[in-house]
Amino acid sequence: MLYLDGKKLEEILSAKDAVNAVKEAFSLYYQGKVTQPQRQVLTIKGNWWGIMPSYTDFSVVVKIVNVINENKNRGLPSVQGIVILMSPDTGEPLAVIDGTILTAIRTASASVLSTELSYGNRIPTLGIIGAGLEAYYHAKIASEYLSISRILITARKSHIELAKKIGADAVDLQTLLKESDVIFSTTSSKEPVVLGKFLKEDFHVSSIGAHTPDAREIDDETIAKAKTYIVDSLQAVSSESGDYIQPQRKGLIKNVIEIGKIITENIKIERPSIFKTVGISAQDNLTAYYAYKLSQTFSK
Template sequence: MIGLSSKDLNELLKAEIAVSAVKEAFKLHYQKKILQPQRLVMTIKGNWWGLMPSSTDYSFVTKIVNVIPKNKDKGLPSVQGIVILMSPDTGEPLAIMDGTTLTAIRTAAASILSTEIVMKTRSIGNLGIIGAGTEAYYHAKLSLEYFKIQKLLVSARKSHFELAKSMGGEAVDLDTLLKNSDVIFSTTSSSTPVVLGRYLKDTFHVASIGAHTPDAREIDDETIVKIRSYLVDSLEAVSKESGDYIIPSQKGLLKNKVIKEIGEIIDKGLEVERPSIFKTVGISAEDNITAYVAYQEAIKKGIGINVSI
């Protein structure tokens, strides 16, 4: 068994490889070629914890992950996790890897994939990132590798000046970001909307990775009213877990919208109209394929340390 650190995963999972991995994951998920039971969710000391298992013909993966917002005050990532990869044939452990970094990379890759599908190009105009934590960092890092971007705008309650400077972007207030961005990645732990429709351009794409509980929202009703297409990673998951889908649905705001899983769009080569939203709560299929790809790359390149148990 090998151990893959955060540094290892950063070296192994460049943007092109990570996006390709999640694309395959979503396609296999839609084709029902990944066994993926609903994740076990627990609240521990007021924080969200999840256990996410899945299997394919060549990989069994389980991830233990949590979201602890107060970690930011301690200088720690708000998302922590560990991933275990095992052989479905022999049952032997193949790899253990940093789940925090794997989650951040595969989540950013999913947002990037949704953007490429909707924009139909890698030249995407102005990219706005809301948030300044680990997810915001990886969304910026991988986007700059993958896309041609005119201007990177970053807004958050704090720390966005540092993130913007490190990425060659511009730190701005939220209203400015919303008014000037063609694509918006919302990566917050906010329970109230930060994507406000009254400020948005006529044509936009929003990828939202926060608001993963039924009563939390990153996207307001006005944004929902404006969109033509609502893309999701898993319709079953978002309809049970995310207030950004549950509440607008209960209000009848999703009537006459095109609602599709991203895997179906990939599998069938469907066209997607903007304005659009991609809502992801994260599915274990992404972890499975991304972890397996990282393991294959590590073996090929001789990266990682041998671990005995």
């Protein structure tokens, strides 16, 4: 049985492989070829925990993941997790994988994929809101996969340090919103940080936060402007994300479509566009399986 830590995952999973993994995951999910029971969500000591099982004809995966916001004060990533990959044929454990890094990679890859589908590969200005692990991996995978002229980054703190690390410009939130063509929102905020009054007429936003019904990353004005509202799973966002639940009740959301349908049916996206992802087990399953298969190649 393999153990793949974060360093090994980075070595074997290129940005192209990671994006291809989530692309296949969304396609298989839409076609009903991934079985993923609804995740079990727990609140432990006030923090969000999720248990996410899934299986395909070739892989069984269970991920245990949590979001511990106080970890920022401990010098630890807010998201912690572990992934177990097993054979559906023999029942053997095949790999134990660092779920913190795998989650960061597959989430960033989904944002990058949504950008490719809606905006293309050439991005004049990419804005990243947040300065944690997800922000770093969003910048890393986007820079490796897309052609980006300029990256802006903002956060409540630590964004100046991250900007230096990734070669970005540290700016205030209003500047980022006004100047960015594509925005990745990677925060733990419960109040909107993507504000429609500052955005360009044409934009694409990928929001990975606000994964509880009472939390928002995107304000109503942004959602009202969007011509296409893309989701990873309609079932998941309908039960988990305030960025979908609240504006849907107000009748603000137009043209909702799952990203798997866009991929499978080769649908052209009309902008401005939003991609709302709370993360689905299929992403973990295919990314873990890709990493496992690639590790076999690397070991030869």
